[in-house]
Amino acid sequence: MWNFPLFPDQASSHASSIDALYFFEWAVAIFFSIVIGIAVVVLAVRYRSGSKVDRTNPPTHSQFMEAIWIAIPFVIGMVMFAWGAILFYDMYDPPGDALEVSVVGKQWMWYIQHAQGRAEINELHIPVGQAVKLTMTSQDVIHSFFVPAFRVKQDVLPGRYTSLWFQPTKPGRYHLFCAEYCGTNHSVMGGWVEVMEPAAYERWLTEGGSGPSMAEEGARLFLQHHCAGCHRDSVTVKAPRLEGVYGRPVPIQNGKDVSFVTADVAYIRDSILRPKSQVVAGYEPIMPSFEGQISETDLLKIIAYIKSLSGKEAVR
Ligand code: HEC
């Protein structure tokens, strides 16, 4: 039989609302293409050379017509804008209870690690019905995380975190792609998202023994890189304690002024790689930069550890 799917599955909570907007825009484009196409043909036939029609060229100005063809496209344009903006905000506003998963893109694979510790390559296992938030970065060039069935795509950039969230609605296996040309093997940089029943997911997480969680591995790295030497144990060095810092506004020395930034993952990342760029008010800029010394995957673990110190991260 015919198997010629023009459209991917609708497998996330974003999918149907994005498709609705897409089809609306499509319908508008088709409607006006048809109207204009018909007008072109009719006028071309009617005014073809030699045909007997009125060619006196009377005055054609009509303010009413002008107002109409300004107003209608304006309204349609604003509907698309508002509709799109609402969806956009929704797509970039993950729910607070989202399951956190770390993603590192590299030529040419996706390295994925769950907060509980289990890591996988080119596969992402997630439970159905649960919102999932990805924190993503790249170890080399720009990649892009694209799951057509979820209607989500987000660039993955070296040197910073981007994020993406979705809530899968149907168990199954869905294609995952890299959607940004990233070198020779770009076309094979992909894999599968496996949406499982929650119980099956729980089993999958602990398969092959329960190793350390990301936060636990981060705690080990925190000692290994001598962060603890200043941030926990020191009596000679004055460094801020990191308990509770995640998600809180931090006072930053800004010349003579103090400004506040929220300690999110991007801030913590910068604090570790470029400590001099944002110095916490009341402290000396003595923290060394760890740029180039900690891999992206280890950095995500250290950040998971610092988050866990705030008791915000659900480390199960
Ligand atoms: C030599 C001592 C020293 C070492 C080693 C050190 N830090 Fe720091 N760190 C500081 C000081 C001092 C500050 C506050 C001044 C600033 O922001 O640079 C700071 C700030 C921070 C902040 C921002 C804290 C806040 O309250 O906003 C984070 C996060 C951080 N460090 C993480 C780390 C991590 C992770 C490591 C290990 C990879 C590390 N530090 C190693 C001294 C140190």
Ligand SMILES: [Cu+2]
């Ligand atoms: Cu890629």
